[in-house]
Amino acid sequence: MMTYKITIIAGARPNFMKIAPIIHAIQAAKDRGESLDYRLVHTGQHYDQNMSGSFFEQLNIPEPHVNLECSGGTQAEQTAAILVNFEKELMVNPADLVVVVGDVTSTMACALVAQKLHTKVAHVEAGIRSDDWTMPEEINRLVTDSISNYFFTTSELANENLLKTGVEDNQIFYVGNTMIDTLLKQKPNFRPPAVWNHLGLKPKSYIVMTLHRPANVDEESQLKAMVDEIIANTKELSLVFPVHPRTAKILERLNVSHPRLHMVDPLPYLEFNYLVENAKAVITDSGGITEETSVMNVPCMTLRDNTERPETITLGTNELVGTNPEAIKPYLDKLFNGDWKQYKTIPLWDGKTAERIVTHILSLTER
Known part of the structure; x- marks a missing residue:
């Protein structure tokens, strides 16, 4: 059986908190004998002195397979650098699925490259909207969701936002929040x-x-x-x-x-x-x-x-x-005054989101 290859994109520090549990869930599936593997691509979008080896150690994930080193410049310059560098990367290391997370410039740019190279795209944290077009992140979300094939969502509202834009029901997977997977795992x-x-x-x-x-x-x-x-x-x-x-x-x-x-x-x-x-x-x-x-x-x-x-x-x-x-x-x-509201449980924010994502990805390999 052919190994299903997943390229996972991260460009900024919060992205790594979101992809860490997905990497753990892929590794667990591999250990169970599933035929899938991943390659972690860091676009280098944000230079962060705290993103040293100890950062990856804290999240218990390996260092990225490659860093495209696309930091600095204007929004347009950075987008262009990621487009050029990720295209080379994906041509040398083809994938069956490119997984993008969140709403940074890397999310949008890598989704665009993947589609132009006829590679399926899954967007983790799809469908969220601020309706504020002055935010670069909102533009990134809108563009990414308009060219993705599969949508992993954190809320029912995100599902509704996607359905309104014509996304088919069978492309949407309501799974929860991988950021919370990392939080609950790392709390101790x-x-x-x-x-x-x-x-x-x-x-x-x-x-x-x-x-x-x-x-x-x-x-x-x-x-x-x-x-x-x-x-x-x-x-x-x-x-x-x-x-x-x-x-x-x-x-x-x-x-x-x-x-x-x-x-x-x-x-x-x-x-x-x-x-x-x-x-x-x-x-x-x-x-x-x-x-x-x-x-x-x-x-x-x-x-x-x-x-x-x-x-x-x-x-x-x-x-x-x-x-x-x-x-x-x-x-x-x-x-x-002690009048602050208390947390009421948010559905599916339970630490098991990444497992659900990988279960759905495995079902996609059979499509």
Whole structure:
């Protein structure tokens, strides 16, 4: 029997959290005697100093088979570099299926290359929508979903979004969330970062902040107003802010500092989630963090005007605060009053998503 070859694409740090459980599930299927194998392609889209050997060790996955080294440049330059380099890669190492995850530039570009080389594409985390076309990620989602063959989804709403665009029911597989597979598997391994002891942190004595979206960090007056508002309304709590060096420079220039505000370097996965799990709350503009905080039942405030993950609001611990700094205070008041909502189970976010994905892929090999 011919081995069914899968090429798995990852381009940015969160992608690796999403593909780690898929790799484990493929390996388990191989160990059971199934005829399938994978090749892990890192496009190199994001250069991240924390993505060293220890990063792959933490996730218990091998280092990528190849790194296409497509970092830097504008959106167009990066897309072009990935198109050129991944085409060469796929021609030398053909696959039966290319699996793309999430919504980064690599997701869209590699799906496009695969289709032009007549290779089937499966999109993991398909069908989610913010309806905000100013977000590069939304364009990536729309394009990827318009040229994929199979769709692995995290919610019923994602299924509906796909059906509305004409995707056939038998192409959609509602499987859950692989990011949560990784979270649940790694939870026992969370460990305190150096900053935990350095700042003398205690559970629920601090708030974690993460801000990275251009709309929040590139508008200097907006960034300053948000941080000032958070400082003014968080009482005696420490504010731990793992911050991108570029954002740190802007804050320094704006003279944003406070004894309770601690800007630290970006943290590895196990250390960052230890901080999140023990935080009083998280203030963020990241989509993935809203999923993790929900499952860990940690209050989360999202400084965005929209979300592609509404289940984190209806069933999770997330609230959409918006981008007006003045909107932050009422949510912090609610937190300190002890009125924050509790996590209600999100269907299929149970740690078994990757197993379901591989079961479906095995059924595709018979089509």
